[in-house]
Amino acid sequence: MKPAPFEYVAPGSLEEALAVLGEHGDDAKILAGGQSLVPMMNFRLAQPSMLVDCNRLANLDFVRVSEEGELRIGAMTRQRRLERDPLVARHAPLLHGTVPYVAHPQIRNRGTVGGSLAHADPASELPVVALTRGFRLRLHRSGSDRWVTAEDFFVGLLETALEPEEMLTEIAIPPLPSRTGWAFVEMARRHGDYAQVGVAVLVTLGEQGICQDAKLVYLSVGETPMAAPRAAELLIGSSLGEEDFAAAAAMAATHEIDPGADIHATENYKRHLAQVLTVRALRQARERAVVADS
Amino acid sequence: MNESDPRSITVVTTVNGERVERQVESRLLLSDFLRHELGLTGTHVGCEHGVCGACTVLFDGEPVRSCLTFAVQAQDHEISTVESLAPGPEKLHPIQQAFWEKHGLQCGFCTGGILMTMLPFLEENPEPTEDDVRHALSGNLCRCTGYQHIVDAVLHAAAMMRSDGGHG
Numbered sequence: 129m130k131p132a133p134f135e136y137v138a139p140g141s142l143e144e145a146l147a148v149l150g151e152h153g154d155d156a157k158i159l160a161g162g163q164s165l166v167p168m169m170n171f172r173l174a175q176p177s178m179l180v181d182c183n184r185l186a187n188l189d190f191v192r193v194s195e196e197g198e199l200r201i202g203a204m205t206r207q208r209r210l211e212r213d214p215l216v217a218r219h220a221p222l223l224h225g226t227v228p229y230v231a232h233p234q235i236r237n238r239g240t241v242g243g244s245l246a247h248a249d250p251a252s253e254l255p256v257v258a259l260t261r262g263f264r265l266r267l268h269r270s271g272s273d274r275w276v277t278a279e280d281f282f283v284g285l286l287e288t289a290l291e292p293e294e295m296l297t298e299i300a301i302p303p304l305p306s307r308t309g310w311a312f313v314e315m316a317r318r319h320g321d322y323a324q325v326g327v328a329v330l331v332t333l334g335e336q337g338i339c340q341d342a343k344l345v346y347l348s349v350g351e352t353p354m355a356a357p358r359a360a361e362l363l364i365g366s367s368l369g370e371e372d373f374a375a376a377a378a379m380a381a382t383h384e385i386d387p388g389a390d391i392h393a394t395e396n397y398k399r400h401l402a403q404v405l406t407v408r409a410l411r412q413a414r415e416r417a418v419v420a421d422s
Numbered sequence: 423m424n425e426s427d428p429r430s431i432t433v434v435t436t437v438n439g440e441r442v443e444r445q446v447e448s449r450l451l452l453s454d455f456l457r458h459e460l461g462l463t464g465t466h467v468g469c470e471h472g473v474c475g476a477c478t479v480l481f482d483g484e485p486v487r488s489c490l491t492f493a494v495q496a497q498d499h500e501i502s503t504v505e506s507l508a509p510g511p512e513k514l515h516p517i518q519q520a521f522w523e524k525h526g527l528q529c530g531f532c533t534g535g536i537l538m539t540m541l542p543f544l545e546e547n548p549e550p551t552e553d554d555v556r557h558a559l560s561g562n563l564c565r566c567t568g569y570q571h572i573v574d575a576v577l578h579a580a581a582m583m584r585s586d587g588g589h590g
C-alpha cells in the first residue's frame with residue numbers, strides 16, 4: 129500500500145526541527161532512518177499529517193569520547209556506522225557486537241541509533257543494550273534539554289519518556305568497568321529477522337574470581353526490554369560456576385520474563401529458549417571477563 | 423497536482439549519473455519514483471515494507487530499500503539502479519555475467535535487488551567465503567532458485583571481479 133498524504137519539511141538545523149515539533153506536537157512525526165516509520169505508513173498504521181525529516185541534521189551524526197570518558201553518539205548516526213567505527217568497538221564492545229543482529233545491512237545503512245531507541249520495540253536489540261549498559265539519553269525541546277536514564281526512558285510497548293515536542297538527540301555510554309565480560313545471544317528464524325528471544329549480559333569479576341556485579345536484559349519477552357535483577361543477584365557473590373548459571377537462568381526464565389505466545393512459538397518454548405540462551409551468554413561473558421582480567 | 427500544494431515538492435537528484443528534476447508528491451516512494459517517473463523498471467517492488475529486498479538500490483553508494491525512502495529524500499543525493507550496471511547493450515557487468523553463467527536467476531524478480539546488494543558487498547569483501555555470501559544474502563528473498571545458484575553466481579562474480587581488477 130501507499131502512505132496517506134502528509135506535509136514534508138526537512139529542516140537544516142536542530143532549532144528549526146524543534147520549532148516545527150513544538151508547533152505541531154502530536155500531528156508531526158520525526159523521520160529518521162524511516163525503517164520502522166515508513167513500513168507503518170505504507171500499511172497506513174501511521175498517518176502523520178506532517179513529517180519532519182531530520183536527515184539533514186548532520187551535526188547529530190557523530191561518535192566521540194567525552195572528557196569524562198563516556199562514549200557519545202548522535203541520534204542520527206546510522207546503525208551501520210556503529211559496526212564500523214573503531215571508537216565504538218573499543219569503548220562499547222557490547223553495542224558493537226550486537227548491532228550486526230539488527231536487521232540487514234540495507235536496513236542499517238538508513239536506520240539510526242536514535243530511531244531504534246525512540247521506536248522502543250521490545251523485539252529490538254539496541255534498547256536491550258541501552259538498559260544493560262546504563263545509557264543516558266538526551267532529549268531536546270525548543271529552548272531546553274534534559275537527560276534521562278535508559279530505565280526511565282522505556283515506559284511501555286513502543287512507548288518512551290519522549291514528549292511529542294521532544295527529540296532524542298544524543299546518547300552517552302559510560303565506560304565499561306574493568307574485569308567486565310559481556311555477551312549478546314539471540315535466536316531468530318533467519319539471520320536479520322526479529323529474534324524470538326535474545327539476551328544481553330554483563331558480569332564483573334572481583335577478588336579471586338568472585339562475581340561482583342551482573343546484569344541480564346532480555347528482548348522479545350515483554351512489553352519493554354526486560355531486566356532480570358533477581359537472576360543477577362544469584363550471580364553476585366558466586367564464582368560463576370555452571371550451577372550458578374543454571375540457577376540464574378532458571379530464575380530469569382521462570383520468574384522475570386513475560387513472553388507471550390506468537391505464531392512461531394509457544395510461551396513454554398520461549399521460556400525454555402531464554403534459559404538455554406542465558407547459560408550460553410553467561411559462559412561467553414565469563415570468558416571475556418577472565419581475559420579482561422589477565 | 424497543484425503547484426502551491428505544500429505536499430507537492432520539487433526534487434533534484436542524480437540517478438545513474440544523470441541529473442533529474444521532477445515535481446512530486448511528498449508521499450511518493452523512491453521505488454515508485456524510479457519506476458513510474460523515470461521508467462527504470464529494473465527496481466522491483468515485492469513487499470513494500472522492507473522485507474524482500476527486491477527494491478534495493480544504491481543511495482550514495484550504499485544499498486538501501488527504495489520502498490522505505492521517499493523520493494524527496496533523494497534531494498542532492500546519488501541513486502544507482504540495476505540499469506547502471508551494464509556498460510552497453512551488448513555487454514554485461516561481470517556480476518551480471520556471473521548470474522547468467524551460473525543460472526543465478528529463474529523468474530528474475532529478485533535479481534535486480536540481489537545484484538545491487540551483492541555489488542557493494544563484493545567491493546568491500548573481494549574474497550568472500552560461501553558462508554559470507556549466504557550471510558550477505560539474508561536480506562533478499564528469492565522464491566525460485568533455492569539460493570544455491572545465487573551463491574554460486576556471487577562466488578563466481580567475486581573471482582571474475584578479482585581478475586578484472588575489481589572493475590566492470
Ligand SMILES: Cc1cc2nc3c(=O)[nH]c(=O)nc-3n(C[C@H](O)[C@H](O)[C@H](O)COP(=O)(O)OP(=O)(O)OC[C@H]3O[C@@H](n4cnc5c(N)ncnc54)[C@H](O)[C@@H]3O)c2cc1C
Nearest residue numbers: 158160161162163164165231239240242243244252296472
Ligand atoms: C525488514 C526489517 C527488519 C528489521 N529487523 C530489525 C531487527 O531485527 N532488530 C531491530 O532492532 N530493528 C529491526 N528493524 C527496525 C530498524 O532497526 C529501524 O531502523 C529502527 O527500528 C528505527 O530506526 P529509524 O532510524 O529507521 O527510525 P524511523 O523509522 O525513522 O522512526 C521510528 C520512530 O521513532 C521516531 N523517531 C526517530 N528518531 C527519533 C528521534 N531522534 N527522537 C525522537 N523520535 C524519533 C519516529 O518519529 C518514529 O515514530 C527492521 C526493519 C525492517 C524494515
Ligand code: FES
Nearest residue numbers: 468469470475489
Ligand atoms: S519492496 Fe522494498 S523490500 Fe520488498
Ligand code: FES
Nearest residue numbers: 528530564565566
Ligand atoms: S529468481 Fe524468481 S524470485 Fe528469485
